Amino acid sequence: MYELRFDANKCLRCPTQGCLTRCQYMDIDRDTAREEIGKIARGEDSFVLHDCVTCYACEEYCPMNNHPFYLIVERQEELNLPPLPRPLIQRGINMGVPFRGEPAIEEVNGRALLMGAFADHMFLIQGRLFEGLPVISDDPRKMFHYFCQLMYLHYARMSVINERLPKVIETISRHNVTEVVCFHDECYGAYNSYCPAMGIEVPFKTVHFFEFLYHRLLELKERIKKVNLKVAYQRPCSSRLSHNKHLFVQDIFNLIGAEAVPRKYVDEKALCCGGTIEGQRRKGSRKRALEVQERNISDMAEAGAEVCVFNCPACYQTMSHLVAEKGIKPVFMSDLCRLAIGERPEGWR
Amino acid sequence: MDPVYQALIDIVGEEHVSNQQEELYIYSWDLGTTEPHRPDYAVSPRTTQEIQRIMELANSNKIPVVPLGGGLSLAGLAVPFRGGILLDLKRMDSIIEVNEEARYAVLECGVSQGQLTSYLERHHPGLAHSEPGAPPTATIAGNAAVHGQGDLAQPYGFTSDMVNGMEIVLPTGEVCRFGSCSIGADWFTQHPLPDVGLFLGWTGTTGVITKISLRLFPCKKIRGTALFVVDNEDQVPEIFYKITHTQMAEDIIAFSQTIPPYASGLQHFTINLAADSEKELEFKQEIIFDDALGEDIRRGDGGYLGFTPGLERPQISKTSDWRKGGGFEYVGSIMPVSRYPQCYRSGKEISERHGIPYTVLGRCIGAAHAMMFSWTYAFNRADPETIRHAREAMHETDELALELGGTIWKPGLYGQKLVMDRLDPNTLDLMKKVKQLLDPNHIMNPGNWEAG
Numbered sequence: 001m002y003e004l005r006f007d008a009n010k011c012l013r014c015p016t017q018g019c020l021t022r023c024q025y026m027d028i029d030r031d032t033a034r035e036e037i038g039k040i041a042r043g044e045d046s047f048v049l050h051d052c053v054t055c056y057a058c059e060e061y062c063p064m065n066n067h068p069f070y071l072i073v074e075r076q077e078e079l080n081l082p083p084l085p086r087p088l089i090q091r092g093i094n095m096g097v098p099f100r101g102e103p104a105i106e107e108v109n110g111r112a113l114l115m116g117a118f119a120d121h122m123f124l125i126q127g128r129l130f131e132g133l134p135v136i137s138d139d140p141r142k143m144f145h146y147f148c149q150l151m152y153l154h155y156a157r158m159s160v161i162n163e164r165l166p167k168v169i170e171t172i173s174r175h176n177v178t179e180v181v182c183f184h185d186e187c188y189g190a191y192n193s194y195c196p197a198m199g200i201e202v203p204f205k206t207v208h209f210f211e212f213l214y215h216r217l218l219e220l221k222e223r224i225k226k227v228n229l230k231v232a233y234q235r236p237c238s239s240r241l242s243h244n245k246h247l248f249v250q251d252i253f254n255l256i257g258a259e260a261v262p263r264k265y266v267d268e269k270a271l272c273c274g275g276t277i278e279g280q281r282r283k284g285s286r287k288r289a290l291e292v293q294e295r296n297i298s299d300m301a302e303a304g305a306e307v308c309v310f311n312c313p314a315c316y317q318t319m320s321h322l323v324a325e326k327g328i329k330p331v332f333m334s335d336l337c338r339l340a341i342g343e344r345p346e347g348w349r
Numbered sequence: 350m351d352p353v354y355q356a357l358i359d360i361v362g363e364e365h366v367s368n369q370q371e372e373l374y375i376y377s378w379d380l381g382t383t384e385p386h387r388p389d390y391a392v393s394p395r396t397t398q399e400i401q402r403i404m405e406l407a408n409s410n411k412i413p414v415v416p417l418g419g420g421l422s423l424a425g426l427a428v429p430f431r432g433g434i435l436l437d438l439k440r441m442d443s444i445i446e447v448n449e450e451a452r453y454a455v456l457e458c459g460v461s462q463g464q465l466t467s468y469l470e471r472h473h474p475g476l477a478h479s480e481p482g483a484p485p486t487a488t489i490a491g492n493a494a495v496h497g498q499g500d501l502a503q504p505y506g507f508t509s510d511m512v513n514g515m516e517i518v519l520p521t522g523e524v525c526r527f528g529s530c531s532i533g534a535d536w537f538t539q540h541p542l543p544d545v546g547l548f549l550g551w552t553g554t555t556g557v558i559t560k561i562s563l564r565l566f567p568c569k570k571i572r573g574t575a576l577f578v579v580d581n582e583d584q585v586p587e588i589f590y591k592i593t594h595t596q597m598a599e600d601i602i603a604f605s606q607t608i609p610p611y612a613s614g615l616q617h618f619t620i621n622l623a624a625d626s627e628k629e630l631e632f633k634q635e636i637i638f639d640d641a642l643g644e645d646i647r648r649g650d651g652g653y654l655g656f657t658p659g660l661e662r663p664q665i666s667k668t669s670d671w672r673k674g675g676g677f678e679y680v681g682s683i684m685p686v687s688r689y690p691q692c693y694r695s696g697k698e699i700s701e702r703h704g705i706p707y708t709v710l711g712r713c714i715g716a717a718h719a720m721m722f723s724w725t726y727a728f729n730r731a732d733p734e735t736i737r738h739a740r741e742a743m744h745e746t747d748e749l750a751l752e753l754g755g756t757i758w759k760p761g762l763y764g765q766k767l768v769m770d771r772l773d774p775n776t777l778d779l780m781k782k783v784k785q786l787l788d789p790n791h792i793m794n795p796g797n798w799e800a801g
Contacts, residue, residue: 085645099608
């Protein structure tokens with residue numbers, strides 16, 4: 001059985017307790033933070049386990065690389081304190097069950113793009129940026145064979161992740177792929193953060209989608225014409241699991257002439273899309289999600305953003321119509337990059 | 350030449366009548382499991398007067414007549430069991446009037462759901478009709494004639510409750526009007542007597558509806574669907590009662606199905622909300638999800654899945670994809686809301702016994718006065734064994750619906766017999782008398798509602 005590599009002593013030595021003191025959804029001072037993280041480490045109940053919105057950000061805030069978020073989720077499951085109502089958890093768990101036959105395994109013998117559970121977003125993988133790059137999981141009927149399962153962190157169900165993820169890794173490996181470009185942050189986080197934290201072996205190398213896009217744009221540099229757009233980036237929760245790759249967002253913007261507007265809720269202080277908050281059990285969660293979205297989008301608008309850039313389809317689904325109502329155009333990062341090299345993404349006006 | 354064929358040509362023109370086998374084949378079956386029967390003639394009239402002449406011809410020659418709207422009833426209700434004239438009404442497709450002040454539309458009988466929806470969106474965006482989850486080619490008159498229900502059934506009831514008046518061609522050829530239009534007034538109410546109920550629910554066995562006045566309702570600027578889910582079917586009636594008590598929803602449907610897996614074993618609610626502003630929408634969401642259902646969420650027994658702007662009509666026909674071959678049919682019932690748990694459990698059991706992925710759905714009618722509960726069975730059109738299983742499952746379900754204290758909605762022949770076997774003898778006798786009075790030669794849709 002897999003075991004979380006968490007060291008309570010690291011927390012005792014931690015100079016900041018940043019995991020909780022920097023949390024944007026709970027107001028916690030250092031003394032309280034030290035006390036509560038101690039309780040959680042010892043397997044005791046804590047208000048943190050009840051109030052956590054599961055935004056993943058404490059994984060980034062922890063200066064000791066000690067996986068406080070995974071610990072919180074593990075305790076929520078052990079103590080049966082799920083943040084979501086029982087039917088939502090069951091629904092989510094059911095959703096990841098493949099039901100339309102086995103996938104066709106084609107050997108790649110090299111690098112490939114992994115769409116994970118977003119095979120229905122192949123419309124984003126178009127044009128020169130992706131020329132010659134084989135795609136794994138491009139069939140929506142079979143995509144749950146490639147679903148990294150990390151979504152169940154929101155559901156306090158690490159047991160489901162641990163049960164299913166090795167099988168997913170095995171399926172990907174059967175493609176004989178040496179390097180996997182992960183379309184979604186969640187997949188990248190699964191193989192680069194979660195698996196090492198749990199001791200799950202990953203037999204292939206992974207590349208973050210933005211790192212890939214950045215290097216492809218460099219290869220196509222002579223085609224780039226500055227987009228001259230003022231942009232705001234909606235950072236997804238799973239980006240917190242690969243915060244060292246978040247730098248590529250700005251690198252891409254610099255390369256294509258997109259001006260990231262000065263915002264309050266940006267980078268480490270980015271706000272959740274609200275998608276997981278609205279359904280939580282805690283009283284007032286639905287309104288809380290609305291309030292977070294309102295703060296987030298107003299911040300984009302006040303900073304003068306013309307475009308809101310997404311990479312996570314879930315964030316896009318939750319927020320795209322809301323940003324559009326504020327006069328901000330929602331666009332996926334890959335489509336923005338295509339614009340920069342003179343291509344016209346479907347639906348762009 | 351066949352004199353009946355020639356007479357039909359004289360009435361509607363050569364291009365609108367056929368006795369060709371390949372065209373009659375199309376009219377011989379519907380999309381369900383009923384065995385096909387070919388008509389002798391397929392006729393597509395354009396006017397009430399043409400229908401009147403066809404009925405006079407049929408009555409004098411004792412030729413069966415089967416009226417057909419969109420042809421989507423599934424249960425064999427428009428299959429010409431005894432041949433005769435298949436009356437295809439799709440050319441009767443004029444929207445005669447939309448009255449904004451009194452909120453109604455006068456329609457010819459072939460006007461489809463999709464046609465009226467798009468017409469109202471374009472010309473009268475402040476009005477909506479109660480649209481069922483059927484494909485858009487289903488007709489308004491057909492839905493009313495079978496006591497259908499649409500997405501405004503929760504506040505306003507059955508589509509047949511929304512009828513202000515009708516024009517009917519009787520089996521003997523007379524044209525009658527019912528409702529306020531019968532005294533020369535506007536088509537704004539179904540009163541005075543006699544009641545339009547003589548022709549609603551009779552499956553086209555008492556006359557041909559040629560025009561219908563349908564009530565329309567305020568259409569708010571924002572319409573969309575919120576999702577809620579519970580994992581215990583016993584909770585469903587209470588959730589229905591709680592939501593209907595708020596009087597904030599336009600449509601409330603609970604469903605559960607094997608495929609896709611996320612829906613299996615769980616009870617999902619689609620709750621349609623409408624508002625003229627974000628403020629109104631948020632107020633309604635607050636009342637329903639924070640107040641009425643808030644405790645269920647906090648206890649962890651119910652989950653809110655958000656609100657999506659825009660209406661996606663329930664598409665029960667997707668069930669046809671659950672197995673190869675693209676076939677499906679369902680048994681509908683009108684049932685007390687309190688029976689949802691038994692309906693779900695028994696339906697699941699019947700489906701599993703016949704090797705069919707289960708699909709059930711309950712749509713709230715009125716303030717939880719009743720629900721339309723349906724059990725859907727998929728089959729492979731190319732596999733007689735799966736068709737047999739689906740048919741047997743539906744017969745068992747017809748019996749179940751009655752055992753649970755419900756009525757069968759638009760029953761096929763098997764269900765009609767079950768109903769008539771249980772019907773109060775005096776009521777059944779009255780039905781026979783009414784039928785005899787209106788259709789003395791028994792030419793209208795024979796096979797249906799025949800009590801021997």
